[in-house]
Amino acid sequence: MLHDVDAHGAVIDRAALEGALSAELAESTTLRGMDKPGLIERPVTWVALAGFMGTGKSRIGWELSRALALHFVDTDKLIARVMGRSVPEVFASMGEAYFRACEQEVVERVTRLDYAVVSLGGGTFVNEVNRRALLSRGPVVVLWATPETVFARTRHSARPLLQTEDPLSRIASLMAEREGAYREGTIHVSSDGRASEEVVEEIVERLWAWAEARDEGERASD
Numbered sequence: 738m739l740h741d742v743d744a745h746g747a748v749i750d751r752a753a754l755e756g757a758l759s760a761e762l763a764e765s766t767t768l769r770g771m772d773k774p775g776l777i778e779r780p781v782t783w784v785a786l787a788g789f790m791g792t793g794k795s796r797i798g799w800e801l802s803r804a805l806a807l808h809f810v811d812t813d814k815l816i817a818r819v820m821g822r823s824v825p826e827v828f829a830s831m832g833e834a835y836f837r838a839c840e841q842e843v844v845e846r847v848t849r850l851d852y853a854v855v856s857l858g859g860g861t862f863v864n865e866v867n868r869r870a871l872l873s874r875g876p877v878v879v880l881w882a883t884p885e886t887v888f889a890r891t892r893h894s895a896r897p898l899l900q901t902e903d904p905l906s907r908i909a910s911l912m913a914e915r916e917g918a919y920r921e922g923t924i925h926v927s928s929d930g931r932a933s934e935e936v937v938e939e940i941v942e943r944l945w946a947w948a949e950a951r952d953e954g955e956r957a958s959d
């Protein structure tokens with residue numbers, strides 16, 4: 738069931754999305770007052786973080802954006818800001834299909850950003866349209882953790898898909914279902930049993946290696 742589809746077939750009001758995005762970017766202040774953000778040496782100027790719930794996309798994405806001096810956008814937070822309600826409230830009032838439609842529109846928009854780290858929701862990269870759009874924009878780092886770690890990190894949260902009697906089994910089965918999609922990411926990093934700083938450090942190193950390999954490939958094909 739989809740609500741309020743506009744003349745362009747979009748579920749999110751375009752002006753509201755632009756407003757919310759500007760507000761999110763203004764709050765991620767690393768680049769404030771910097772007129773030449775391109776002069777900083779970094780491996781990439783755009784990167785997305787994908788992976789299952791509780792693997793650390795939101796937290797590590799934020800820390801990674803500090804490490805790379807890039808803006809930070811969390812697609813869940815952006816959707817919540819546009820809708821004026823939390824992600825669990827969007828699921829409860831509008832349904833999952835509506836949330837997925839919002840998510841796809843937000844992905845289309847954030848792939849047109851520059852100087853940004855984008856943290857996705859756990860289901861975002863499972864959608865093939867999103868996956869293709871994200872992979873053609875830049876590297877997608879997939880974070881991994883065991884079902885037990887995910888359970889420990891999410892047990893006191895309100896994630897709508899885990900509101901069941903046996904969340905650990907639900908995590909294990911949903912993770913198995915989604916694994917093939919996550920495997921299509923560009924770089925894979927485990928966040929299991931590691932401090933977030935260490936995970937960020939590995940991501941930065943792997944992004945440099947990825948960028949060097951890409952540049953070498955480009956030189957070879959010249």
Ligand SMILES: Nc1ncnc2c1ncn2[C@@H]1O[C@H](COP(=O)(O)OP(=O)(O)O)[C@@H](O)[C@H]1O
Nearest residue numbers: 789790791792793794795796890928931932933
């Ligand atoms: N490497 C880590 N070690 C310990 N706790 C972590 C780590 N990464 C994230 N967390 C914690 O786990 C919870 C879920 O992380 P979050 O970033 O929201 O994951 P996601 O966005 O992938 O669902 C948060 O409380 C977060 O602080």
Ligand SMILES: O=C(O)C1=C[C@@H](OP(=O)(O)O)[C@@H](O)[C@H](O)C1
Nearest residue numbers: 789790791813858859860896897
């Ligand atoms: O895995 C999923 O389908 C979801 C993950 C959540 O994000 P996090 O992975 O950041 O928890 C959020 O987008 C929504 O609850 C659905």
Ligand SMILES: [Mg+2]
Nearest residue numbers: 794795813858
């Ligand atoms: Mg998150």
